Amino acid sequence: MRGGGPQAVVTDIGIMEPDATGELVLTALHPGRTADEARANTGWALKVAAEVRCTEPPAAEELRLLRDELDPQGIYLKGGAG
Numbered sequence: 001m002r003g004g005g006p007q008a009v010v011t012d013i014g015i016m017e018p019d020a021t022g023e024l025v026l027t028a029l030h031p032g033r034t035a036d037e038a039r040a041n042t043g044w045a046l047k048v049a050a051e052v053r054c055t056e057p058p059a060a061e062e063l064r065l066l067r068d069e070l071d072p073q074g075i076y077l078k079g080g081a082g
Contacts, residue, residue: 028053
């Protein structure tokens with residue numbers, strides 16, 4: 001790929017990043033999510049990094065911007081309006 005391909009894939013479960021061979025590896029989980037959940041929702045034998053970090057939940061101001069400014073009708077953020 002031009003530019004070397006994706007640097008990360010962000011899902012509602014966590015973050016996958018390519019290893020040295022280009023294979024996506026689970027490197028971070030969102031709060032309350034598990035590696036088993038990520039594996040169950042991936043279409044291949046997902047590798048998990050030796051140390052998986054936990055992502056920070058969004059700050060109140062970030063949520064406000066997303067819900068009120070960027071997607072006030074909740075079109076992209078499921079259930080985000082109101």
